[in-house]
Amino acid sequence: MTKRVRNSVRPTKPLVRAPMRIGSLDAAAVVGELRQMHEDAEDPDVERMPADDELFSALMYAEKHAQALRSHAPEVQRAAALKRVQLWEYFREQADVHQVRAVDDARAAGAQWNELAPMMAVAAPSAAYNKAKRMRAVGLTDETPRAHRVRRTPEAVLEAERRLLLEQAAERRALEAARRRHALLVPVATRLLEQRAALACDEDVDYWLEEVEAVLPHCQTPLQMVSLKRYLDAALRALKKLETRTARSVALTADARLALEAALEAASLESDEDPAAITP
Structure with missing residues (x-):
């Protein structure tokens, strides 16, 4: 009789079934x-x-x-x-x-792990290390769509922690990029608002410029930075739409034209750098 071969499972592979947990409980x-x-x-x-x-x-x-x-x-x-x-x-x-x-x-x-071993009721430093890694699985999820809990193996936990570090690094890079974009947008948005009286406006333009004016002094968080870009983009689109509809420049003075061109150039750089930028 042929001996049945047991399928090997990668230590980092998610469980076939999601582990049952109490989770959040009052x-x-x-x-x-x-x-x-x-x-x-x-x-x-x-x-x-x-x-x-x-x-x-x-x-x-x-x-x-x-x-x-x-x-x-x-x-x-x-x-x-x-x-x-x-x-x-x-x-x-x-x-x-x-x-x-x-x-x-x-x-x-x-x-040291040899000091922790008896405190964790294991016999060797390596066992203490592995037990600590397995316990970390409680707060980690895998990369599957359902985000199953990570298997309680040191390999699975190390893989999940590596992925988490990469995600955190990507978030830091995105935040830094948002700050750089914000530093560019603030002066052009400020300059455009200073020339508001020299811009031809309609109801849409007025609305979005008021939104820019409201958020501009308080831009501290990433959400506020995104909001500034969103409102400025909308104001520029409304100005371009008005210009197309009237077949006349919306900039009534040379300073207003320069301010508008600077804002349009900054918005263009933004789009090239971040094609997934949020727009209303």
Whole structure:
């Protein structure tokens, strides 16, 4: 009989099924529901139950005083036990997140993997390193459309972290490019507004120039920088449209013409540099 060959799976390959997780949970509210069950059962010690946000202590209390719910119907006892199961699973997920942060702090303070090994209940420095990497999978997703959780293997976590670093670097480059474009747009937008009285305007032109005027003094965030470009582009399109419709230059003076040409040139450079720029 031919021996069946087991298919090998790349360590970085996403799981076939997305791992089930509790994820976001209002744990304090669930603890509050448990508390209400104990109050309804007239648990004589319920006043000693820890606060709703003291998850571990509250769970320990609920476990120790589970018999106090015996006066309730079986379905109520079952519901209380299920809530405890859910909260323990949530606690387990959160423990990984916080232990990773503790490991990071220890490493930043100079702790070696051989020192961390016994603290992490493993036998060797390499095992501590691998365990720390596996725990990082809690907060990482893969590159699939559904963004599954990363497999709990060091290789998968390293690959996800590498991809995350690349994405962060791309975001920093995009932000820096936006700042450079913004530095170019501010003076030309300011100059165009200064010549507003010397520009032929209609309702659309007035509207978009007012938008430029409103956002220009407050451009600090990337969103505000994008808004300035969007409004300036719209104002320039409205001016060109008015010029085409009237067959006359919208610049009524030489200074206004120079300001308009500078704005059009800046907008042209913007389009060449960022063809995906947002426009209204």
